[in-house]
């Protein structure tokens with residue numbers, strides 16, 4: 150794992166945007182794994198700005214989002230389809246026909262999950278997988294105790310995840326209980342992973358992911374098995390790391406080392 154610790158959230162987002170824009174410049178038809186959540190909003194803003202001001206183009210990229218709530222149609226204001234449209238797709242030149250999210254309103258969500266997994270494989274797999282992390286250590290909606298060998302499927306959301314996401318809905322009861330999410334094994338198959346965590350509320354989950362045991366109770370710890378996982382943190386999210394000095398020695402202020 151490459152652990153990059155940046156002085157603040159803004160610097161962390163800029164560092165992540167650098168990695169993404171570099172990946173797209175090197176491979177304009179890259180397959181991107183995209184994520185949602187509050188952490189990603191400023192990242193998409195920054196990518197949209199680079200598209201507008203610096204001619205960064207997503208025209209040839211393909212995208213697959215990690216997850217979608219079951220029961221929400223794409224035009225539901227709280228769906229991840231809607232989030233992606235508003236936060237990113239509407240502001241860049243990505244081809245809508247090459248953007249993909251699981252179909253939360255499919256009549257048969259299990260069949261839709263299997264079809265989604267097949268579609269990722271058909272696209273040649275994911276070149277760069279963007280990830281957030283839940284306070285409970287989830288990646289995508291792979292909640293604690295999710296199989297580390299899992300593929301795209303239906304997951305029941307934990308109470309803590311529903312409480313964290315309740316802010317987007319009218320009430321807790323209206324916050325969906327089920328989602329389709331790509332699996333931990335699907336995520337591990339991506340050629341590169343880029344996980345971003347900012348803020349003190351993520352510090353414990355980040356410590357478990359980076360330095361805790363490899364365990365399904367913290368699905369993000371599966372990234373310890375990934376050969377090219379980069380973890381971008383601000384100082385608050387890095388607050389519980391025992392080996393923080395070491396990470397900062399290897400990558401001062403989150404910069405590449407001489408051997409990267």
Ligand code: PGA
Pocket residue numbers: 185186187188189280281282283284287288289
């Ligand atoms: P957040 O969500 O960015 O809204 O904290 C991250 C996640 O749950 O993966």
